[in-house]
Amino acid sequence: MDIDVEVTPLAFATGAKGKGKLSDAVGDLESLPWVEKYRPTSLDELVSQSDIVDTLQRFIDDGKLPHLLFYGPPGTGKTTTVLAIARKLYGKNLGSMVLELNASDDRGIDVIRDQIKTFASTRTVFSSGLKLVILDEADAMTTPAQSALRRVIEKYTKNVRFCIICNYVSKIIPAVQSRCTRFRFAPLKLTDINGRLDLIVEREGVNISAEGKSALIRLSSGDMRRVLNVLQACHAAYPSIDSGEVYACTGQPSPDDIKRVADWMLNDEFHVALSNIAALKLTPYVNVIDFPASTRVYLLEQLAEIEYHMSVGSTEKIQLSALVGAFKIGVEMASA
Known part of the structure; x- marks a missing residue:
């Protein structure tokens, strides 16, 4: 079945339920990001998107859940939606009935032949009904892996449903797309974001x-x-x-800086505008501190070293210590 349904994404939960656990394995709620x-934990907690909730609820109530393809930008509710479906379908049997894979990590043909095929071809002893395979970031899967997936979807349709999640549907081969009901998740409306933001600001x-x-x-x-x-973070x-x-x-430029840049480009001479923009972009804060020249040179060298170490994956904690140490040495150099 191939139905294109365009919906706006699911907002986050409201009410006390919105603070529920992501899964049974989640520990202390206060320590979670x-x-x-x-994150909503059930379809009832998914608000302001009645079209998609009603459609999925109807599929579940009728016992006719199809293979699903969710696509759209990040942070728009795709994974949240399928996890809510899984909880509604399986409850406490979630662990044995659902296989969740991140296809950006397990993206080769071997994962189709081994993990997915093994899971799809076996039946559980204490549970009945359809199993669910969730493939997140499936647009990172190789073409041979997607071709193998097409065959697995075909072969095990009687006892398994697939939910394929991706950002770019164009990277999913047509043979897989045609076997799924497709839902496009658009960016959240600003009004929906504002409502959830007010809730979280109040609670935290x-x-x-x-x-x-x-x-x-x-x-x-x-x-x-x-x-x-x-x-x-703020x-x-x-x-x-x-x-x-x-x-x-x-790390975004402020509107005031953008306004100044636009004003320079529109009203000043070319070389003046260019020098002003270059100064705004390149001059670090350390250059305006009243340090002797030798101290400033030392600090700039240390900052360059720290930036390089961070770019190659050095530990943030160690580099933060190096940053503080560099400025302490700089203060001692300036006062000597």
């Missing part, structure tokens, strides 16, 4: 201004996961959050 802490006691909230929503590009990650780093803190945390 907010993206998991506030986040001190964020209206300007900070607007900047956070504007930078999210409809990605709820990004909203929560940035919000949690909350950990700053006692109060304004737009400046949001831009600093994400």
